[in-house]
Amino acid sequence: MGWEAAPEADREYMTTAVDIRHAVKRYGDVTALHGVSLEIADNAFFTLLGPSGCGKTTLLRLIAGFEDLTEGEIRLFGKDIARLAPNHRPVNTVFQQYALFPHMSVIDNVAFGLKMKGVPPAERRDRAGRMLEMVHLSAFADRLPAQLSGGQQQRVALARALAPAPRVLLLDEPLSALDLKLRQAMRVELKSLQEQTGITFIFVTHDQEEALTMSDRIAVMSAGRVQQVGAAQDIYEAPINRFVADFIGETNLLPVTVGQIAAGRAMAALADGHQISCTAPEGIRPGAHHVSIRPERLHLAPAEGADLAATVERVIYKGNDLQLVARSASGEELNVRLPNSARTDIPAPGARVGLTIEEGAARLLVD
Amino acid sequence: MAGPVAGKGSAAGADYRGIVGPLLLPTWVVIGIFLVIPVGLMATYSFLTKEFRGGVIWDFTLAAYDQFFLNRGLFGDEPPSIEWTYLGIFWRSIWQAGVATLICLIVGFPTAWFIATRPERTRPIWLFLITIPYWVNLLIRTVSLKFLIRENGPLNEALMGIGLIDTPLPLVNTNLAVQLGLFYSYLPFMVLPIYAAVERYNFALTEAAHDLYASRWVTLREIVIPAVKPGIVAGCILVFVPSLGAFLAPDLLGGAKTFMIGSLIDEQFKGSQGNWPFGAAAAMILMTLVMLVLILYARAAARSEAR
The missing domain is CATH 3.40.50.300 (P-loop containing nucleotide triphosphate hydrolases)
Known part of the structure; x- marks a missing residue:
């Protein structure tokens, strides 16, 4: 041998x-x-x-x-x-x-x-x-x-x-x-x-x-x-780049403009003007980037005080959960996963909804 | 395989029952005209009495078979002993055809392997090249082979030219010449079925064998050859059977010592010296022999499969 x-x-x-x-x-x-x-x-x-x-x-x-x-x-x-x-x-x-x-x-x-x-x-x-x-x-x-x-x-x-x-x-x-x-x-x-x-x-x-x-x-x-x-x-x-975030699981990739970055956190402006707080990987610089938010980390909320505002387009029934497809004011598609539970209040298509992002769930990505 | 096929048949049978018979008619006509009638005629003639200037007298006798197997002396009055002349010719034919088949296999297998492993686009070109010599009549090809290997032919002159030999090799009229002739006549019948088998071969099996510590030689022996065996067997049968009955190559390339069954049968139907019943009997014996070999092989194959 x-x-x-x-x-x-x-x-x-x-x-x-x-x-x-x-x-x-x-x-x-x-x-x-x-x-x-x-x-x-x-x-x-x-x-x-x-x-x-x-x-x-x-x-x-x-x-x-x-x-x-x-x-x-x-x-x-x-x-x-x-x-x-x-x-x-x-x-x-x-x-x-x-x-x-x-x-x-x-x-x-x-x-x-x-x-x-x-x-x-x-x-x-x-x-x-x-x-x-x-x-x-x-x-x-x-x-x-x-x-x-x-x-x-x-x-x-x-x-x-x-x-x-x-x-x-x-x-x-x-x-x-x-x-x-x-x-x-x-x-x-x-x-x-x-x-x-x-x-x-x-x-x-x-x-x-x-x-x-x-x-x-x-x-x-x-x-x-x-x-x-x-x-x-x-x-x-914690995907490090756009490819990994997109390939592994489902995610919402939104274009943002990043301002200040400090201690791994950054404030980023969405296209519709909403400011969100993101986790920033090392080496990222202010400017145009993408942010990744998993559909299960978005939650329905009253329109006032929410991180994002969107209009519901479709609700897709998937058995163990529901997929909500919504569109933001600036035209970005947003996918939200809702548990299939009697406690979930499911909005109808056309409804205007607010969405909150879980703490730490928005991640800036390098391209 | 029998299960699903039978199932399909019974489902479709309801619709086609009435016309299956008529649809099979062409098959039966072809089998009848090209198989049953000629073989029946030959079998019948083998039991008739020879007429002096060729042809037969309709008088049933076993004389042809008697002549083939038994020696009753020059005047036919001695006690019968086994006649070795024709059995000897049979044995020589089997030997010659066997060696030709072996040469075809040794040359044909790598050739088929080579073609089957070319890119799919170029494979038809290689197959086409293999068949080109076979557009020329077999007689012409056999004669030209004789020209190539004769004493002052190109092969001997080339060998002497490069100093490999001093005197020309006497190749014509030898067993080797006949074997080469048979090999050249039937090589494509070996290449094509092996090619078809290798083309279907799953090369992942070779990788799997290497992965499990088999060397290249062991992989060839234990994995590749068993997988393409149906093609090898088909090629061997397709070369061996016509080689056994061939008469052009032995007549043209061999001499009296290389007389084969094909020539023996051929002679019986030529001119006024012929003996039609004896030729028919020899042909029947040859056919029976070939069928026996094939049946025995099929039995052995079925047994090894059932294991």
């Missing part, structure tokens, strides 16, 4: 599983990654989140070894693996379309990695059997993949990738082919598998809800760059 963990003394990053330093990937004239640097902690559920074409899958494939790095370094537990072939890296992948071997039974699929590592037949059958037990598929060991449902195939793919006990498990949008109910169940299952096994999971998705519910840390990517890295709450509550 070409891979061995670096000796104890050389392990600069004892707790860093994957250390990506200035990774650049070009395909001819097209640059897929513009110098990405990331540290992924051991024993964590780490998510690469972004829209399609943002480079998240390219980054995953670079870690797996299916693509060659143009520039930069990828270190696995301190050792540079950028030049190792995929079959010499102690990482395994769960593929988007599962890529189960169609001519092999479920148990043979799961045992394949062990067989390749030279584990004796009796032991590998035993270990593969335990993996199937873990994903609740023991009864299907002798079936062919084509005889399983999508959700079952997904779990076989998971068992197959976990069977050789990799240091890092890579998951390439593994839930995207499943229907909603199954996807929600699998989120819980994946998260608990990660906690049980203690293996570092690197999970690629474009689904922000998936990312928020499962991850210890999330890297939001766009246009071949990492935009922000943080825990789910940081990313949602």
Whole structure:
């Protein structure tokens, strides 16, 4: 095997599983990654989140070894693996379309990695059997993949990738082919598998809800760059730029003119003249900016003394909540989330309403 | 597969029941004219008595099969023993066709793989290039191959020119020449089905195998070849079967020592020396042999699938 963990003394990053330093990937004239640097902690559920074409899958494939790095370094537990072939890296992948071997039974699929590592037949059958037990598929060991449902195939793919006990498990949008109910169940299952096994999971998705519910840390990517890295709450509550605020969850992005800034707070003037108090990130300067306000942080209020004034255009019923679409005097669309409760007084379309912003909920963004 | 198809059939059956028979008529006509009648005629002729100047006398006998399998001496009065002459020709034909199939596979598989992995836009061009030589008549191509490999032909002169050999290789009239001729005749029949299989191959499986610590060679053996096996089997059958009955390549490129069944059958229907019942019997035996091999293969395939 070409891979061995670096000796104890050389392990600069004892707790860093994957250390990506200035990774650049070009395909001819097209640059897929513009110098990405990331540290992924051991024993964590780490998510690469972004829209399609943002480079998240390219980054995953670079870690797996299916693509060659143009520039930069990828270190696995301190050792540079950028030049190792995929079959010499102690990482395994769960593929988007599962890529189960169609001519092999479920148990043979799961045992394949062990067989390749030279584990004796009796032991590998035993270990593969335990993996199937873990994903609740023991009864299907002798079936062919084509005889399983999508959700079952997904779990076989998971068992197959976990069977050789990799240091890092890579998951390439593994839930995207499943229907909603199954996807929600699998989120819980994946998260608990990660906690049980203690293996570092690197999970690629474009689904922000998936990312928020499962991850210890999330890297939001766009246009071949990492935009922000943080825990789910940081990313949602304190997005650092317009892309992150817009991509993660729903938000109201309003153009403002910023006056004074002091101690992380700023007063900003909306287009209709209302002044609001905002949280300001470091390095922002007075001038024209955008402010982000989450729909659930806006509340209906009497028109006098409210932070914003608007006219209701539509009320959309969404089951567990209601979405109020309103327009401010200067023409900005405002989305407000109202709980679906008997206590909510729902205004009719055309009504003029006042809106208050929760303390600290308005955040200035860099572009 | 049987489940959903049967379900659909019963739903549609109500509407089409009355016209399914007439719609299938063309199929039955084609099968009748091109399969049942010719094979029936051949089977019938194999049991008739030979007429001296070719043709047959309508007198039923097993003489043709007797002649094929049994040796009763020069005057037909000795106790019968097994006749090895024709069985030997059969065995040689199987060997020649087998080697030709193997050469086709060794050359055809990488070719098909190459074409199937080109960008989708350029694949038709490569396929087109593969088929161009086959616009020329097989006889002409076989003769030109003989020209290429003869003692003072371009191949030998080139090899001597670069000093690889001192004396010309005697290639014509050898088994190798016949195998090369068969290979050249039927290569596209190997390339096309393998191409179709490789084109459908999911390359994520290769990545998955590498990801699970398989080397390139192991991936080829354990993942790729099983996945494209239907194409390989189809290609082998399509090359082996016509090679077995071929007579142009053995006649033109081989000599007396490379006589094959195709030539044997061919001779029986030529001029006044022929023996139609014997030719028909040899053809029937050949066909039975091929069918047996295919049935055995289908059985084995079904068994391994059921496992």
